[in-house]
Amino acid sequence: xxAPNHNLRKFKxxxxxxxxxxxxxxxxxxxxxxxxxxxxxxxxxxxxxxxxQLPKPVGETGGGMGNAIVGTFILLAQxxxxxxxxxxxxxxxxxEYGGTKLNWWIRFAADILNGVPSITWGIVxxxxxxxxxxxxxGQVLIxxxxxxLAGGLVLGLMMIPLVxxxxxxxxxxxxxxxxxxxxxxxxxxxRTIVQIVLRTASKGIVTGVLLALARVAGETAPLLFTALxxxxxxxxxTEPIAAMPLQIFAYAxxxxxxxxxxxxxxxxxxxxxxxxxxxxxxxxxxxxxQRKG
Amino acid sequence: MALTIFALxxxxxxxxxxxxxxxxxxxxxxFLVSSDWDPVNDVYGALPFIFGTVVxxxxxxxxxxxxxxxxxxxxxxxxxxxxxxxLTMFIELLAAVPSVIxxxxxxxxxxxxxxxxxxxxxxxxxxxxxxxxxxxxGVSMLAGGIIVAIMIIPIITSVSRxxxxxxxxxxxxxxxxxxxxxxxxxxxxxxxxxKKGLFGAVILGLGRALGETMxxxxxxxNTPQIVKSLFAPGYTLASVIANEFNEATGDLYPSAxxxxxxxxxxxxxxxxxxxxxxxxTFAGPSVQPQH
Numbered sequence: 001x002x003a004p005n006h007n008l009r010k011f012k013x014x015x016x017x018x019x020x021x022x023x024x025x026x027x028x029x030x031x032x033x034x035x036x037x038x039x040x041x042x043x044x045x046x047x048x049x050x051x052x053q054l055p056k057p058v059g060e061t062g063g064g065m066g067n068a069i070v071g072t073f074i075l076l077a078q079x080x081x082x083x084x085x086x087x088x089x090x091x092x093x094x095x096e097y098g099g100t101k102l103n104w105w106i107r108f109a110a111d112i113l114n115g116v117p118s119i120t121w122g123i124v125x126x127x128x129x130x131x132x133x134x135x136x137x138g139q140v141l142i143x144x145x146x147x148x149l150a151g152g153l154v155l156g157l158m159m160i161p162l163v164x165x166x167x168x169x170x171x172x173x174x175x176x177x178x179x180x181x182x183x184x185x186x187x188x189x190x191r192t193i194v195q196i197v198l199r200t201a202s203k204g205i206v207t208g209v210l211l212a213l214a215r216v217a218g219e220t221a222p223l224l225f226t227a228l229x230x231x232x233x234x235x236x237x238t239e240p241i242a243a244m245p246l247q248i249f250a251y252a253x254x255x256x257x258x259x260x261x262x263x264x265x266x267x268x269x270x271x272x273x274x275x276x277x278x279x280x281x282x283x284x285x286x287x288x289x290q291r292k293g
Numbered sequence: 294m295a296l297t298i299f300a301l302x303x304x305x306x307x308x309x310x311x312x313x314x315x316x317x318x319x320x321x322x323x324f325l326v327s328s329d330w331d332p333v334n335d336v337y338g339a340l341p342f343i344f345g346t347v348v349x350x351x352x353x354x355x356x357x358x359x360x361x362x363x364x365x366x367x368x369x370x371x372x373x374x375x376x377x378x379x380l381t382m383f384i385e386l387l388a389a390v391p392s393v394i395x396x397x398x399x400x401x402x403x404x405x406x407x408x409x410x411x412x413x414x415x416x417x418x419x420x421x422x423x424x425x426x427x428x429x430x431g432v433s434m435l436a437g438g439i440i441v442a443i444m445i446i447p448i449i450t451s452v453s454r455x456x457x458x459x460x461x462x463x464x465x466x467x468x469x470x471x472x473x474x475x476x477x478x479x480x481x482x483x484x485x486x487x488k489k490g491l492f493g494a495v496i497l498g499l500g501r502a503l504g505e506t507m508x509x510x511x512x513x514x515n516t517p518q519i520v521k522s523l524f525a526p527g528y529t530l531a532s533v534i535a536n537e538f539n540e541a542t543g544d545l546y547p548s549a550x551x552x553x554x555x556x557x558x559x560x561x562x563x564x565x566x567x568x569x570x571x572x573x574t575f576a577g578p579s580v581q582p583q584h
Contacts, residue, residue: 013474020371023363024380027450030443031387034398041401086297093295108569109298115497115565116558117504119531120305123538123554127308157301164295218391221506221531225538245393245507252397252511260401267394278389282382 042268045261050269055231055247061258065266067233071148071242072217072273074234075227078152079216083159084209090160091167091205096193107168110161118158122222125154130226148234148241151227155216162215166208170201207281214277218270220245244270309558312551315544324552330517330533332541337549339556341517345434345527346557349509350502352438352523357446357502358495362484364446365453370479381454388447396511399440404431404512407439412524427522430514435523437513441502449498456490456575457483493571500564504557506531530557 049064056063090110094103128134129150134142142149174197182192198205223229228240229250244266251263316324316337327338364384368377408431419425460483468482484491514526515536530553541547 009474009477013476016476016479017371020363020367023360024367024372026360027364027387027446028380028383031383031390033402034390034395037398037402038394090295090297098295103295106295106298108573109302111569112562112565113298113301115500115504115561115568116305117506117531117561119504119506119534120309120554120558120561123312123534123551124305124308126538127312127551128304160301161298164298214389218389218393220391220393221535224535228539245391248393248397249507249511252393252400263397264401267397270391271394274389274391275386278386 038264038268038271041261041264043265045265046268050262050265054233055262058256058259063262065242065244065247065262065269067230068242068244068247068266069269071227071230071234072244072270074148074237074241075151075155075223075243076213076217078149078237079155079159080209080213082153082156083163083212083216087160087163087209087212088167088205090164091171091208092193092198094164094168095171096189096197107165110164113161114165117221118219119221119224121154121158122225125150125157125222126225129153143238145238146226146228146240148227148237148239151223151241151243152237154222154226155219158216158219158222159212162212163208166211167201167205170204170208171197173204174200203284207284210277210281210284214274214281217277218245218274220249224249244273305558309551309555313548313555316548316552319545320549324549325556328517328519332537332546335543335545337545339530339549339553341519342528342530342533342553343556344519345437345513345517346503346529346531348434348523349437349441349513349527349529350499352435353441353445353502354495354499356439356442357449357498360442361446361449361494361498362453362491364450365457366479366483368450368454369457370475370483381451384447384450388451392444392505392507393511395440395444396508399436399508399512403440404436407431407433407436416524423521424523427520427524429524430526432512432514432526433524434513434527437509437527437529438523440508440512441505444505444508445498445501448501449494452494452497452572453491456487456494456572459490460486487575489571490575493568493575496564496568496571500561500568503564504531504561506535510535530554 049062050066051064051069052066053062053064054067055065090106094106098106129142130144130146133140133144178196178200179192182196183189187195223243223246227243227246229246230240230242232242234241248263248266248270251259251266254260320327320337324337324339325343326340327336328340329336329338330341331337368380372380408429412429412431412433412435415425416429464482464486465478468478473481509529510532513529513532515528515532516526517528517533518525534550534554534557538547538550541550
């Protein structure tokens with residue numbers, strides 16, 4: 001005998017399943033729309049000049065974002081110089097050294113830092129580097145003012161907790177037996193770490209670094225008060241520098257149609273860069289260090 | 294090197310407090326409850342921005358939570374196996390789209406659509422509520438809420454998905470054995486088991502929503518006011534910093550913006566601590582937010 005509410009239960013079941021399905025479509029839809037519009041609006045504005053030329057003054061059509069593209073890469077290189085060593089070494093410490101309790105706190109703090117809004121990082125580095133000179137022994141090391149250095153520093157600081165957590169995670173995946181085997185051969189701890197553990201996990205570490213780079217490459221808010229943006233090529237690290245996200249933002253809120261087109265094109269290029277970094281990650285993680293997904 | 298983490302936290306706190314000090318001394322707690330924001334007369338109150346941040350984040354959660362959890366359920370319980378991996382990857386890609394690009398899309402595609410289609414329709418069908426009255430500009434609190442929702446959906450979805458995956462299979466099988474339908478299995482065995490972790494995922498999304506800057510700045514209209522209508526423009530803590538920081542002159546003006554940054558930092562750190570504690574107690578250290 002069927003229960004009296006059998007049909008109702010069946011209906012509910014079907015209803016909720018459909019609902020879940022519809023929601024998934026709703027999640028996927030915005031991304032498809034963003035891709036569609038980026039391709040539609042941006043593709044026509046991309047040409048050789050876009051990559052090689054400086055922005056043209058208002059009213060003149062054409063020109064490009066060459067300086068911003070170069071600027072983004074300069075900023076990313078600086079960020080990597082700061083974020084990668086600190087992050088990787090921190091990850092090594094978390095995974096290989098340190099007491100359980102201390103490490104729990106460090107991990108916790110790193111997760112909290114990951115949640116700090118990027119704009120807050122921006123004003124902190126502004127207060128550090130932009131409002132006053134950085135002096136060492138009375139010698140001005142970094143003169144005050146907006147600079148590429150400040151922009152690189154802010155992105156680098158943001159990378160540290162990201163890289164640290166992913167590095168630790170992949171180091172944990174290295175089987176303990178590898179370490180024990182090395183110890184059994186009388187190899188010292190740090191050589192074990194450098195030659196066995198880090199080498200085994202190198203792909204995973206690169207993955208983490210690429211993901212962190214992809215994340216900070218699109219950051220705009222912290223660059224507003226550090227790198228500032230620039231309409232010319234970068235000459236010096238102590239001057240303001242252009243970056244793609246900044247340029248896109250400036251163009252997007254401007255009233256000129258030509259600039260809007262440039263913004264779309266810039267967004268398309270930036271998105272491709274970010275997706276390229278992400279795709280690199282997927283390519284690298286195909287085999288053994290794959291996060292079970 | 295690992296200790297740099299603590300140094301960074303100290304650095305952030307210290308620089309913000311130092312920057313905010315003049316404003317803190319001048320306005321005291323009044324800063325948080327006053328709604329005057331008048332750079333010309335050097336009078337600052339953060340209430341409209343706090344209001345804007347709270348309302349836009351709340352709207353975002355209202356939209357994002359049901360959709361994200363339903364999607365996570367679909368991904369773990371319902372979707373055909375061959376579809377799960379690509380869909381998951383796709384959602385993670387959505388999480389990687391830079392905020393400024395979503396903002397650009399928001400300005401030129403979403404806001405005109407909302408202005409011409411969705412908002413008039415909402416006004417017609419729900420216009421008796423005070424939230425859906427008044428003139429429609431397009432850029433508005435609701436637009437801000439929607440764009441934040443789009444940004445936090447992938448985060449909540451992927452954390453929720455990891456949590457649902459960690460629910461033991463036996464749990465499900467037991468419910469099936471009692472003759473439960475698929476939905477009943479999901480509701481009784483999976484969702485209630487994972488309640489705490491899912492709550493953590495939602496709070497984590499809230500943390501992101503509060504600090505979201507660029508996309509919101511581009512669609513919310515940037516007007517410091519406290520009104521009931523969701524069609525009216527608003528302003529958030531993060532976007533006032535983004536817009537006004539470089540133009541702030543004098544002593545008090547930048548200091549007031551520093552204090553806004555401090556408020557923002559305080560709130561997001563508290564929210565994140567709460568989220569991490571929930572996630573950690575639920576599933577141990579294995580559940581990590583995806584970035």
